[in-house]
Amino acid sequence: MSVAVCLFTSDLRLHDNPALHAAVRAADEVVPLFVSDDAIARIGFAPPNRRAFLADCLAALDEALRARGGRLVVRTGEPVREAVRVAARAGADEVHVAAGVSAYAQHRETRLRAALAADGRRLTVHDAAVTALAPGEVTPQGRDHFAVFTPYFRRWRAAPLRTPLPAPRRVPVPAGLRSAAPPARAAVSGTSPGLARGGEQEGRRRFAAWLRAGVSAYADRHDDLPGDATSRLSPHLHFGTLSAAELVHRARAAGGAGADAFVRQLAWRDFHHQVLAARPDAAHADYRPHGDRWRTDAAGTAAWRDGRTGYPIVDAAMRQLAHEGWMHNRGRLLAASFLTKTLYVDWRVGAAHFLDLLVDGDIANNQLNWQWVAGTGTDSRPNRVLNPLTQAKRYDPEGAYVRRWVPELAEVAGAKAHRPWMLPAGERERLGYPERVVELEEGLDRFLRARGKR
Ligand SMILES: Cc1cc2nc3c(=O)[nH]c(=O)nc-3n(C[C@H](O)[C@H](O)[C@H](O)COP(=O)(O)OP(=O)(O)OC[C@H]3O[C@@H](n4cnc5c(N)ncnc54)[C@H](O)[C@@H]3O)c2cc1C
Known part of the structure; x- marks a missing residue:
């Protein structure tokens, strides 16, 4: 009886899953394994929103496997050690895994290959899986x-493009393997109130x-x-x-x-x-450095995080992030441009805050989009600055997005919600909406000077 392990990582599905498909084809029995990685939690990459969504995904995966005669085997600990242990215990000669792109995933793959080889087993990595x-x-x-x-x-x-693979009809899992209970969503506290549901x-x-x-x-x-x-x-x-x-x-x-x-x-x-x-180091190092000497601006950064910059469109986006653990792409562009260019604060500060909250928080997409906006990444116009007022007029012409997310401005009609400083004297204060943390022209001038463009 041949056995293979399918180690799930960023591919928590049965449909079009190259690693699972190959494991099911290659062996009589398959161990569908997920290792809840201690280190990911320790380095802070498992904040509540993503942990809750992951819990949904694992529950759904287990349910779908059970409908196919199997189940998910969950282990907690260091993934290489656990995968090698499970492979040995199940007598599997091969482990299948999806290729990852981050430095962490690449390193894990190298270690897993070596550890399995030392044990007389093989690792098969599936490239176009993520x-x-x-x-x-x-x-x-x-x-x-x-x-x-x-x-x-x-x-x-x-x-x-490779042809999508069907979900396996049956996934026979060897008997007698110990499994931890998959984490439960209800056990995760501190999630955003409007967080989406996960699962295939x-x-x-x-x-x-x-x-x-x-x-x-x-x-x-x-x-x-x-x-x-x-x-x-x-x-x-x-x-x-x-x-x-x-x-x-x-x-x-x-x-x-x-x-x-x-x-x-x-x-x-x-x-x-x-x-x-x-370039795995692009997760933290400038892809195209400009010699930026970023400012430290504790008050401005705190106002940005809290959605209290005084620019309603930026604040609406930041509050959507806090409420849903997700933000519209246009909001992400505006919020990131405001922090890195108008406030001239390091993109890593903003990227870290996004990663703390985003349910889709992803090293490749988050860090490289932040770098793109900061002009240290792949944008061919690195010094462009998005003006929140012209952007608001264009993408939220009636102020509806602002009114949805900034309750202080809920009663301000039409596009006036974008410029609360123009309301009649005392009105902004009465509504409890904050003053602007910086004038746009001042921010623009500072940024362009820093980049040697003024
Ligand atoms: C500062 C900043 C940070 C970001 N951080 C993340 C992140 O952590 N995770 C993440 O998935 N996306 C990130 N994005 C990209 C983009 O904003 C989101 O993918 C998108 O808003 C998700 O919404 P959607 O699924 O409705 O996208 P749709 O508009 O429906 O697009 C479909 C899919 O295409 C991909 N996509 C869309 N835009 C981009 C883009 N600019 N770069 C890469 N992929 C894209 C996403 O996977 C998305 O789900 C970031 C963008 C910026 C400007």
């Missing part, structure tokens, strides 16, 4: 990754609804802040309850300008992953 196209699958001449999105996208779009079934339901009723308008409405007309699939992509390759296939099959625009965003995700896979 992204649609594996990092390194398309590269520019003479380089290991693309540093600019447009040429990457040209090649990405033309590259063949929920992800598939959302994606089906998106294809039916959302994607066709995406090209026109993805920047409509109050319209909230994006897919909200990012946490499912982060935890791998949805497969990026399957999403691309099915969106392409749906066709139309909306689907094209949606697929392009999925290519952005792949783009950032291939940058991080090639």
Whole structure:
């Protein structure tokens, strides 16, 4: 009787899961293993929102495996040690895992390969399991990754995509393996009140609804802040309850300008992953340094975190983050530009705060988007500064997004909600809305001088 282990990491699904599919095909029995990694919690990468969402994902995975005659085996501890132990205990000769892109995942993979080999077992790593196209699958001449999105996208779009795999019909699991209880969502405290639900079934339901009723308008409405007309699939992509390759296939099959625009965003995700896979230190070091000597601004940073900068559109976005553990992409751009350019505070400060709250908080997407906005990343216009007032006028013309998230301004009609300092004397104070932490022109001048542009 042959046995294989499928070690789940960022691929918590049964559909289109290359590691699981290969394990089921290769062996008579499979151990579907998840190791709750102590170190991830210790380094602070498991804040409540993501722990709660993960608990949903593991419960859903266990349920789906049980419906196929199996179950999820959960262990707690150091993943390499636990995976080797489980493989030995089950008599498995092979462990299957999805390739990861962060330094942590790459290091884990190297150690796991060595530890299994020392025990006479094999590690098989599945490349295009987390992204649609594996990092390194398309590269520019003479380089290991693309540093600019447009040429990457040209090649990405033309590259063949693997065909999505069906969910296995049966997953026979060896008897007698000890498993910890999967963490329960209810046991996680300190989550955002409006946090979304996780799990593969929920992800598939959302994606089906998106294809039916959302994607066709995406090209026109993805920047409509109050319209909230994006897919909200990012946490499912982060935890791998949805497969990026399957999403691309099915969106392409749906066709139309909306689907094209949606697929392009999925290519952005792949783009950032291939940058991080090639340059893992971009998670903390400037990808393209500009010699920035960032300011320390405790009061400004605290106001930014609390959604009390005095700029309603920025504050609305930050409060959406606190309430939902998620923020609209336009809000993320505005909030990040405000911190890194208007306040000229280090992007790492903002990225860390986002990672504390975002349910989709992801090293590749978060750190590299922050770097993109800060101008230390892959943006070809590193010194652009988003003006929150012109952006608000464009993407929240009636002030509805501001009124939704900033209750102090709920009774201010129309676009006036974007400029509370222009309300009649004393009105802003009466409403309890804070004063501006900085004048935009002052922030702009400071930033451009720092970058040698003034
Ligand atoms: C400062 C900043 C921080 C960010 N941090 C994260 C993060 O931690 N995790 C994360 O998944 N995304 C992050 N993003 C990218 C983007 O904002 C989110 O992916 C998106 O808002 C999620 O909403 P959605 O699923 O409705 O996206 P949709 O607009 O429906 O897009 C579909 C999918 O495409 C991908 N995508 C969309 N935009 C981007 C982008 N700019 N870069 C990479 N992938 C993208 C996401 O996986 C998303 O789910 C960040 C963006 C900025 C500006």
